[in-house]
Amino acid sequence: MTAIQEPAVDAGDQPYTYRRAELTEPDWRRFPGWRDVTEAEWRDAQWQRVHCVRNLRQLRGVLGELVADRFYDDLAADQRELATMSMLLPPQMLNTMAPHAGTDPEKVTDAFYADPVRRYMLPVRSDRDAVWPSHPHSERDSLHEAEMWVVEGLTHRYPTKVLAELISTCPQYCGHCTRMDLVGNSTELIDKHKLTLKPVDRQDAMIDYLRRTPGVRDVVVSGGDVANVPWHQLEAFLMRLLDIETVRDIRLATKALAGLPQHWLQPKVVEGLARVAGTAQRRGVNLAIHTHVNHAQSVTPLVAEAARTALEVGVRDVRNQGVLLRGVNDTPAQLLDLCFALQGEANILPYYFYLCDMIPNAEHWRLAVWEAQELQHAIMGYLPGYATPRIVCDVPYVGKRWVHQLAEYDRERGISYWTKNYRTGIEHHDPEALRRRYPYYDPIATLPESGRAWWADNARR
Numbered sequence: 001m002t003a004i005q006e007p008a009v010d011a012g013d014q015p016y017t018y019r020r021a022e023l024t025e026p027d028w029r030r031f032p033g034w035r036d037v038t039e040a041e042w043r044d045a046q047w048q049r050v051h052c053v054r055n056l057r058q059l060r061g062v063l064g065e066l067v068a069d070r071f072y073d074d075l076a077a078d079q080r081e082l083a084t085m086s087m088l089l090p091p092q093m094l095n096t097m098a099p100h101a102g103t104d105p106e107k108v109t110d111a112f113y114a115d116p117v118r119r120y121m122l123p124v125r126s127d128r129d130a131v132w133p134s135h136p137h138s139e140r141d142s143l144h145e146a147e148m149w150v151v152e153g154l155t156h157r158y159p160t161k162v163l164a165e166l167i168s169t170c171p172q173y174c175g176h177c178t179r180m181d182l183v184g185n186s187t188e189l190i191d192k193h194k195l196t197l198k199p200v201d202r203q204d205a206m207i208d209y210l211r212r213t214p215g216v217r218d219v220v221v222s223g224g225d226v227a228n229v230p231w232h233q234l235e236a237f238l239m240r241l242l243d244i245e246t247v248r249d250i251r252l253a254t255k256a257l258a259g260l261p262q263h264w265l266q267p268k269v270v271e272g273l274a275r276v277a278g279t280a281q282r283r284g285v286n287l288a289i290h291t292h293v294n295h296a297q298s299v300t301p302l303v304a305e306a307a308r309t310a311l312e313v314g315v316r317d318v319r320n321q322g323v324l325l326r327g328v329n330d331t332p333a334q335l336l337d338l339c340f341a342l343q344g345e346a347n348i349l350p351y352y353f354y355l356c357d358m359i360p361n362a363e364h365w366r367l368a369v370w371e372a373q374e375l376q377h378a379i380m381g382y383l384p385g386y387a388t389p390r391i392v393c394d395v396p397y398v399g400k401r402w403v404h405q406l407a408e409y410d411r412e413r414g415i416s417y418w419t420k421n422y423r424t425g426i427e428h429h430d431p432e433a434l435r436r437r438y439p440y441y442d443p444i445a446t447l448p449e450s451g452r453a454w455w456a457d458n459a460r461r
Contacts, residue, residue: 016336016382023345025300026099028091033062042091043302045262049171053089062094068109077125079188082133082361086185088173093121093259096297116295116328120365123175127327129363132444136459140181140190142357143396148425151205152197156425157399161218164206166237168195170225172259174292176323176365178357178394183224189360199233207240210247218249220290227256227263235272242279249286257291257318258298261306270309277314288317291348294328296341304346311347319351324372324391325365329353332378335389339379343387350389355403357394358441368442369393369416372403397424398438407437412451414442 028034028042041047053059056076079087097118101111112118119127141147145155145163153165165182173184186192195202210216219241226234241247256263263269280287289310293299307318320342322329329335335353342348353375356366367375376391392400395418408417417437427433444455 015378016333018336018340018382020344021296021337021341023299023301023304023341025302026095028095030103031062031095032064032066034091034095037091043262043265045260045266048090048092048260048262051091052171053091053094054087056087059087059089062091066103066105066108067112068105071109071112071124074124074126075122078123078128082125082128082189083123083175083187084180084190084360084362085173085175085177085183086187087122088170088184089121090172090260092261092300092302093117093172093298096300097122099297115297116334117297119327120175120294120323120325121172127364128361129443129445132363132455134360135358135363135366135441135444136455137439137441138358138360138362139396140360141179142359143178143394145179146181146193150425151202151209153195153202154206154209156213156216158424159422160216161220162210162216163220163222165195165223166199166203166221166226166234167224167228168192169228170223171227171256171263172225174255176325176356176359176362178359179224180359203233203237203240207237207244210241210244214246217246218251219247220251220253222253225254225256226252227254227260231269231272235276238276239279242276242283242285247285249288250280251288251290253290253292253321255292257289257306257310258293258303261300261302264306265302265309270313273310273315274313277316280316281314286316287314288319289315290319290321290351292322293320293338293342293348294322294325295334296337299338299341299346299348303348307346307348317349318347319349320389321352321354322350322389323354323356324367324375325356326367328365330367330371330375332375335375335379336382339383339387339389343383350383350387352400353389353391354400355391355393358396363443363445366443368414368446369403369406369409369440370411370442371446376403393418393440395438395440397427399424406440412448413454414444414447414451416440416442 097115098111101108148155148157150156155163168182182193277287339350342350372391391403393403394400398418398420401418406416407419423433
């Protein structure tokens with residue numbers, strides 16, 4: 001029998017080379033303000049919450065003179081003029097920024113400016129697009145979720161799915177938050193809307209609606225972030241959901257699995273999650289956790305431990321829903337490094353990457369649809385099929401669409417048109433809903449000169 005000689009493959013011939021990277025927890029003691037923090041304190045969820053960075057003074061208290069005044073001044077200008085989210089950083093998340101920058105203040109400052117996690121969690125004035133900080137079609141509630149509330153906080157956009165916003169706060173605030181209209185503290189620029197019902201009354205109304213609406217089988221329990229709902233309240237709400245026979249999928253939305261994994265490792269939370277997961281299993285309901293990680297630096301041993309613990313107590317899946325952000329994860333290598341860290345090291349399934357939504361002052365983060373299409377093409381074939389994320393555009397009044405599903409695309413003006421096959425909750429009597437083409441807009445900076453000129457002229461008029 002003739003032996004088959006396998007050809008030697010030079011990994012350098014491939015556009016992307018996989019190398020397994022062991023997860024590490026950056027040393028928080030490198031920051032002057034945390035020099036004496038013990039490992040026991042670091043693992044304590046309450047310590048993490050108490051020591052969150054909420055303002056410039058507290059940030060200086062942690063970083064000290066490791067970061068130059070020019071960065072603090074840049075940050076202060078953004079908070080004063082352009083920020084749509086207030087500052088809130090758990091130590092865990094801040095610790096993943098510039099993890100290998102050393103101790104030279106100029107080098108650390110440059111590293112902070114360039115850091116991908118910093119770019120979306122702690123935006124500065126010079127990050128923003130100087131010409132088009134906002135798209136002319138940007139909106140505070142860019143997905144019109146509040147328009148589709150059937151009761152306060154319950155968005156019924158898809159035929160069989162609802163979004164339950166239990167709370168309007170998070171353990172950490174992302175600069176690009178799509179719910180910036182409601183979530184977090186007001187900023188100098190944005191006076192936030194508020195939930196008005198008491199939590200118990202809002203939850204009662206949600207449960208009543210779901211009992212009366214058997215066509216809904218899938219409930220995303222979110223906020224804000226469910227990690228900010230007192231556990232006894234969250235468990236009680238989940239158990240009530242599990243009592244509704246028509247509910248078959250429950251997803252818990254929490255960036256805190258990455259930003260504050262210590263929360264999900266607390267004994268009371270682990271034990272309570274085990275009770276909920278056990279009930280879900282007995283009743284044949286799929287219980288999953290959806291988290292939000294945008295860069296491989298955020299995937300640390302504590303994050304992996306929190307995900308593994310959730311799976312061990314019976315949660316069916318832990319999945320990641322990231323956002324495509326320029327300067328954060330907009331290259332094939334950055335996306336694949338993140339996906340391999342999630343799937344291979346932390347047991348978190350890469351699920352979706354969304355185009356950043358058209359909220360105010362987000363143009364420097366947003367990618368064009370054609371850029372997202374190229375990224376989807378570039379990451380195919382490296383990951384297992386089930387762990388290859390879909391890149392989607394959340395089109396206003398439409399919902400999630402794969403980036404190749406557009407019906408028409410004007411690349412010069414950056415306008416794509418999309419169709420849909422269902423009515424949202426506010427379109428039941430709209431005869432044109434299934435025939436209409438819905439627009440989505442690329443960032444103006446990504447357009448050819450003629451397209452930028454058209455928008456400049458259009459804006460003036």
